[in-house]
Amino acid sequence: MAARETLGAGANLADEVRRSARERPDSDAVRHAGGRISWAELDADVDALAAALRKDLRLGRGARVALALSNTPAFVTSYFAILRAGLVAVPLNPGYTAPEMARLLGEADAAAVLTEPATHPVLEEAVADTRRALVDGAGYDALLASGRSAPPPPDTTGGEDLAVLLFTSGTSGRPRGARLSHRALMANHEQCLRLEPTPMVAGDVVLLVLPLFHIYGLNAGLGMVARTGATALLVERFDPRECLE
Numbered sequence: 752m753a754a755r756e757t758l759g760a761g762a763n764l765a766d767e768v769r770r771s772a773r774e775r776p777d778s779d780a781v782r783h784a785g786g787r788i789s790w791a792e793l794d795a796d797v798d799a800l801a802a803a804l805r806k807d808l809r810l811g812r813g814a815r816v817a818l819a820l821s822n823t824p825a826f827v828t829s830y831f832a833i834l835r836a837g838l839v840a841v842p843l844n845p846g847y848t849a850p851e852m853a854r855l856l857g858e859a860d861a862a863a864v865l866t867e868p869a870t871h872p873v874l875e876e877a878v879a880d881t882r883r884a885l886v887d888g889a890g891y892d893a894l895l896a897s898g899r900s901a902p903p904p905p906d907t908t909g910g911e912d913l914a915v916l917l918f919t920s921g922t923s924g925r926p927r928g929a930r931l932s933h934r935a936l937m938a939n940h941e942q943c944l945r946l947e948p949t950p951m952v953a954g955d956v957v958l959l960v961l962p963l964f965h966i967y968g969l970n971a972g973l974g975m976v977a978r979t980g981a982t983a984l985l986v987e988r989f990d991p992r993e994c995l996e
Contacts, residue, residue, distance in 0.1 A: 755979070757941055761910035764933045765801075765835035767977035768794050775953065775980045781824055782956070783985040788824055790980065793831075796895060800832035803898030805905070808863055808884050810838055812906050815916060817841040817861040818964070819852065819870045822985045825891055826963050827973065829865050834914055834933070837907040841916045842964035845870045852877035859916050859928060865891060909933045917966055929966075936970050940978040943971060953980040960986040960994060 755774075758766055771780065772794035781788040788796075804810050816833045818840060820826040833840040841859045843852065845867075852873060856864065863884040866874045871887050878885050886894065908914070914933040918926040943950055951957060957976055961968030976983045986994060 758937065760934060762933065762937065763834055763837075763907055763909035764914055764936055764974065764977075765797060765831040766909075767937075767974075768797055768831050768835075771977060771980040778954075778980065779956075779982040780976070781827055781983050781985060783824055784987075785824075793828065795899075796828045797831045797835055798903065799895050799898030799901070800828055800891075801836035801898070801904055802901035803894035804832060804836045804838060804863075806901050807894055807897050808886075810836070810862055812837040812908065813839060813913070814862040815839045815841050815859050817843050817856055817859065817864040819843045819845050819847075819864055819866045819874055820963075821845055821867065821869070821987045822959060822963050822968075823867065823987060824985065825865070825867065825888075827983065827985070828895075829891070830963070830969075830973070831977070835907065836904045839913050839916055841918075842969060843918070844962070844964050847873070849873045849876035855918055855926065855928075856881075856883060859918075915969070917964075917969070920965075936974060937978075939970055940975055943975055944978070951975050951979045951981050955979070955981040956984055957981050958986060958994060959983050960989045 772790040776791035777789050779787045780790040780793040816838050818829055830840055841861055864874055865886045867888055874885055911932045911934055913930055915931040916928045918928050959972050963969050963973055
């Protein structure tokens with residue numbers, strides 16, 4: 752299968768989702784324990800959430816939004832929506848304690864945090880006495896619903912603009928935030944596609960068991976799925992028997 756052309760130097764990483772939705776609308780973008788999401792459905796959800804993040808949460812261009820989520824469809828939609836809205840994604844390890852979360856949210860200057868039932872109590876403690884917006888599962892659904900009737904974000908980012916602020920694992924010291932631009936993340940995809948044999952093509956089903964808050968799972972995994980129009984099979988917690996099934 753012929754490789755897709757590279758998007759322009761000023762492109763936004765979420766443009767890859769739009770392209771996959773245009774070229775493979777009915778193909779699966781995501782498979783998970785609860786079902787399947789097509790590329791067209793994912794692109795529509797990304798549009799809706801991007802609009803709501805700007806309109807309902809009143810986040811300005813370049814604001815940082817933290818993701819304290821496991822490998823779920825909500826992470827996928829939220830990540831690309833943050834980028835499409837012209838915001839900066841800050842993936843966090845959902846296993847961190849409240850003091851660890853509070854410190855990283857402060858260092859990232861996060862304006863909002865998207866969370867889920869497993870991490871919500873920890874994040875409530877972490878954002879106490881701050882003005883950071885905390886969006887739980889119900890809040891996420893409300894944002895999606897609100898964004899479906901909202902206009903697209905007034906402006907966006909791309910190219911050398913900051914896309915992701917990703918903290919290191921901290922194995923040799925305290926975690927440090929690495930600044931990654933749209934162009935840098937997309938250049939990594941082009942590097943991967945020059946490997947022989949090509950590691951991923953449209954139609955492949957990719958088992959995403961690595962955590963999406965880690966750069967490998969986030970960009971060489973999820974980002975490459977969007978770049979190629981493949982299918983992400985999300986695994987929240989690794990179990991050999993379940994993964995084989």
